[in-house]
Structure formats: structure tokens, C-alpha cells
Amino acid sequence: MIYNAQQLRQNQLTQYADKILIEDTVPANTEKLGKASISSLGHFLSLFITGHFTCSKSITDSISNVSIIDDGISHLRGQLVDGTGNRKLFSDYIPLDMFLSPGRIKSSTNVNNYATVLDGSTTAVIATVADKSDSLFLPMEFKYIFAINTEILFYVKNDSNTPVSYAITFHGFRLMDKKTTIVHKY
Amino acid sequence: MEAEIDLNKQPQPFFIFQRLFLEQPRIFYNFKIDQGFKFILKRLFIKAPEKVEIFTDNWKDEYHSAEPVKIEFLDNAKNKTRQAEPYPINLISSPNSANVTQYFASHTLLTEKKINFSASSVKKSSLLDYEYVNGDVIQIRITGTPIPPYFIIHNYIAIDLVLQGYYTFDEKAMV
Numbered sequence: 397m398i399y400n401a402q403q404l405r406q407n408q409l410t411q412y413a414d415k416i417l418i419e420d421t422v423p424a425n426t427e428k429l430g431k432a433s434i435s436s437l438g439h440f441l442s443l444f445i446t447g448h449f450t451c452s453k454s455i456t457d458s459i460s461n462v463s464i465i466d467d468g469i470s471h472l473r474g475q476l477v478d479g480t481g482n483r484k485l486f487s488d489y490i491p492l493d494m495f496l497s498p499g500r501i502k503s504s505t506n507v508n509n510y511a512t513v514l515d516g517s518t519t520a521v522i523a524t525v526a527d528k529s530d531s532l533f534l535p536m537e538f539k540y541i542f543a544i545n546t547e548i549l550f551y552v553k554n555d556s557n558t559p560v561s562y563a564i565t566f567h568g569f570r571l572m573d574k575k576t577t578i579v580h581k582y
Numbered sequence: 583m584e585a586e587i588d589l590n591k592q593p594q595p596f597f598i599f600q601r602l603f604l605e606q607p608r609i610f611y612n613f614k615i616d617q618g619f620k621f622i623l624k625r626l627f628i629k630a631p632e633k634v635e636i637f638t639d640n641w642k643d644e645y646h647s648a649e650p651v652k653i654e655f656l657d658n659a660k661n662k663t664r665q666a667e668p669y670p671i672n673l674i675s676s677p678n679s680a681n682v683t684q685y686f687a688s689h690t691l692l693t694e695k696k697i698n699f700s701a702s703s704v705k706k707s708s709l710l711d712y713e714y715v716n717g718d719v720i721q722i723r724i725t726g727t728p729i730p731p732y733f734i735i736h737n738y739i740a741i742d743l744v745l746q747g748y749y750t751f752d753e754k755a756m757v
Binding site for chain 1: 587589594595596597598599600607613624625627629670676677698699700703704705706708713742744746748753
């Protein structure tokens with residue numbers, strides 16, 4: 397194969413691998429908009445998405461101790477929107493564990509010492525202790541071009557009684573458009 | 583061989599989500615494709631509980647599912663069906679029922695279908711690559727066993743369904 401140095405250099409100047417991260421904490425029983433700017437660097441061609449979230453819940457035992465535990469329940473639902481024209485990319489709010497890998501992770505704010513939390517109480521406060529995190533299995537295919545200067549909007553609802561955090565990453569390429577991007581020449 | 587998504591045809595990734603309630607042994611779900619587009623269904627992600635927990639203040643009931651839920655793409659409008667018989671969901675998709683528990687929120691919410699699922703993770707799903715033309719309908723039939731009626735209102739299991747695909751430009755539809 398014969399390479400054209402000028403063409404290769406031109407490609408290198410106008411596209412490179414990039415990742416865009418949205419990371420946020422959603423307050424209890426509410427909805428919050430997480431967003432990321434595509435910026436003026438160039439268009440962003442997304443190829444895959446990955447993400448994780450925590451499963452937190454606040455409980456109060458019979459002697460009024462309040463603890464935030466990892467209850468293993470999927471509390472977050474999200475709606476992904478392309479800021480250009482407010483184009484919805486999901487039909488509805490989707491539970492995050494249905495499309496994100498690795499999915500659930502532990503949170504540093506969680507207490508999982510149940511003997512202390514329950515303190516001898518006979519009240520059945522919590523159902524299960526699901527305490528594992530998963531490793532990355534399946535980056536979800538997501539081929540889409542987010543245009544220059546737009547924003548990726550991710551509306552997330554939290555049905556837990558305590559704040560829950562998440563992060564979602566778009567893996568892809570930055571594509572610079574000659575018409576819209578100034579490529580610096582040194 | 584996986585059909586490549588052609589970026590020049592302005593594909594729009596579109597995830598269809600529906601929470602279904604299996605109250606009878608057989609339920610149906612239909613989704614109509616928008617006019618002017620084709621829809622390429624790449625993969626299916628489905629989640630059904632293997633265990634159901636019902637709480638009250640004083641006691642807890644558990645139900646363990648005896649058999650996997652099955653899914654079938656009917657697509658009756660076509661001349662031939664997509665599949666010969668229903669697939670058990672754990673053979674074609676994750677998270678399916680692996681370690682999935684369905685919780686009824688509280689006995690005080692008996693009149694609402696308010697439930698929670700334990701968090702699972704998406705690991706693998708077999709490739710479908712089903713193409714639906716402009717105005718077509720995705721028809722799905724799900725069969726399984728609803729839970730025994732501990733409460734009259736709690737005699738169902740919930741099933742989360744995500745269809746991952748792309749809307750693509752359909753030249754024929756734009757005449």
C-alpha cells in the first residue's frame with residue numbers, strides 16, 4: 397500500500413479519537429439535567445457509550461439512626477437528547493441498568509454494616525444486600541454525529557430518597573470541518 | 583455478518599423502552615415505526631424477575647419464577663414469520679433474569695403498579711438485524727407465568743424491554 401504523507405497528515409489534523417463524559421449526582425426524588433458541550437473544536441462522531449451508576453437509599457432504623465445503604469436497586473432513569481433541535485434519542489426514560497455497562501458500582505458514601513444499622517431491631521428494614529460491582533462487558537453501540545457547538549442533554553430521574561450519582565461516556569471521534577473549524581497552522 | 587450502519591444515510595440511534603406487565607400467560611407489545619423512516623432493530627435487551635418480593639410492615643413473601651419468559655417477534659404483516667417458535671429470553675439477551683428481583687414498593691401502594699427492580703448489568707445480546715420499513719409495526723409476543731395471586735393486585739411480574747436500533751432515511755418513503 398502506498399501512503400500519501402500529505403493526506404495522512406491532513407487526516408490527522410482533522411480527526412482524532414475523543415471521549416465525552418457526563419457525570420452528575422441527581423438529588424432525591426427529582427429530575428436533573430446532565431449535559432456536555434461538544435464545543436467549537438468540531439463535530440463529534442459517537443460510536444459507543446458506557447456508563448455506571450450507584451444504588452443508594454436512605455434508611456432509618458427503630459432507634460432513629462439514619463444510614464445511606466447500597467440497596468442494589470436501579471433508581472435512575474434517563475432520556476438522551478441531542479441539543480440540536482431537541483431530538484430525542486430514547487422513546488422514554490430508560491432505567492440506566494438496561495443500557496449501560498459496567499452498570500452498577502459501589503459508592504463511597506454507602507454504609508453496608510447492617511448489624512450496626514439495625515442495632516438489634518426486628519423491623520425488616522431492607523430487602524437484600526446486593527454488593528457486587530460489574531466489570532465492563534458491552535460498550536453499547538451508538539453511532540451518531542453530534543454537531544459542532546451543540547450539547548448532549550441527559551435528563552435523569554431519581555426515585556430514591558437520597559442523591560444517586562452516575563457517569564456516562566461517549567466514545568468516538570472528533571471530526572473537524574474546514575468550514576466551521578479553524579485548524580491552526582504552525 | 584452484521585449489517586453496517588451507513589453514516590451517510592443519517593442514522594439516528596433510537597432506543598425504544600417499554601415496561602410491560604405480565605398479568606396473563608401471554609401479552610403483546612406493538613411499536614409503530616414513524617412514517618418516512620426505516621428502522622433497523624439491532625439488539626434486544628430484556629429483563630424479567632426470577633424472584634418477586636412483596637413486603638408489608640410485618641412480613642415478606644417471595645416468589646421464584648419456575649420457567650424463563652419467552653419472546654417472539656410476530657410481525658404478522660410479513661409473508662413469513664421471523665422465528666419458528668418463541669425464544670427463552672436468557673438464550674438471546676442479557677440481563678434477562680439473572681439475579682433480578684422485583685420489589686413491590688409497599689403495601690400502602692396496593693392500588694398502584696409501583697415497583698422496583700434490582701440493578702443488573704448489560705453483558706451480551708444476540709444480533710437481530712431486523713429491518714422494518716416505513717410505517718411498519720414491531721410486534722412482540724411475550725409468554726410466561728404470572729406470579730400466584732398472593733394479593734389480588736400483585737398477581738403480575740414486570741418486564742423491562744429495550745429495543746436498540748436506528749432510524750434511517752428511507753428514499754422510497756420520501757417520494
